[in-house]
Amino acid sequence: MSDVEGLSxxxxxxxxxxxxxxxxxxxxxxxFALGLAATVNAFRDTPAVVxxxxxxxxxDMFFQMTIDIQVxxxxxxxxxxxxxxxxxxxxxxxxxxxxxxxxxxxxxxxxAFASVILVRLGRVFATNAKTPEARxxxxxxxxxxxxxxxVAAAFMQRRPWFRAWPA
Numbered sequence: 001m002s003d004v005e006g007l008s009x010x011x012x013x014x015x016x017x018x019x020x021x022x023x024x025x026x027x028x029x030x031x032f033a034l035g036l037a038a039t040v041n042a043f044r045d046t047p048a049v050v051x052x053x054x055x056x057x058x059x060d061m062f063f064q065m066t067i068d069i070q071v072x073x074x075x076x077x078x079x080x081x082x083x084x085x086x087x088x089x090x091x092x093x094x095x096x097x098x099x100x101x102x103x104x105x106x107x108x109x110x111x112a113f114a115s116v117i118l119v120r121l122g123r124v125f126a127t128n129a130k131t132p133e134a135r136x137x138x139x140x141x142x143x144x145x146x147x148x149x150x151v152a153a154a155f156m157q158r159r160p161w162f163r164a165w166p167a
Contacts (some may be wrong), residue, residue: 017081024073028154031066035119035147038063042139060126060139064119067150071116078109103157111153118146 038059078085088095088105095101122142129135 014081017077017083020073020076020081024070024077027066027070027073031063031070031150032147032154034059034063034066035143035150039140039143039147042136042143044136060123060143063143064123067116067119071112074109074112100157107156108153111149111156115146115149115153118142118149122146 041059080086082104084101084104088101092105095105119142122139125138125142126135129138
């Protein structure tokens, strides 16, 4: 097995890896922006129903779509492209002892999947709510919790805020 702590200093020259990693990094900001918009929209007064659709529900849909794209990119990284997750999966015992590998091999994914589940639950619970107030409260609770988890998943480990496009 390679030196786990020295993994971050290795140059990983896969263009596919760098491209997917950059897309994943940039899409993170779109997820945050749309998550914030959907959460703020949930705080608005009781929504009106226009043409059978709750006004402002498109923010929820766009939030869910971008987070789904983020998960797809993350899964591509996790299962084969990222040297960190590959190293973590090769020796889980060593990965648990290394804070960097533990974060990228376990913690990041758990937090991300929990936030995806919360976004989906928020949309389903809001759709099935009997009153507009219940719909609003369910969206607020689920979207706020998802945003907290997303921030934790993105910023627990030090890394660049914006990645340059691979040359």
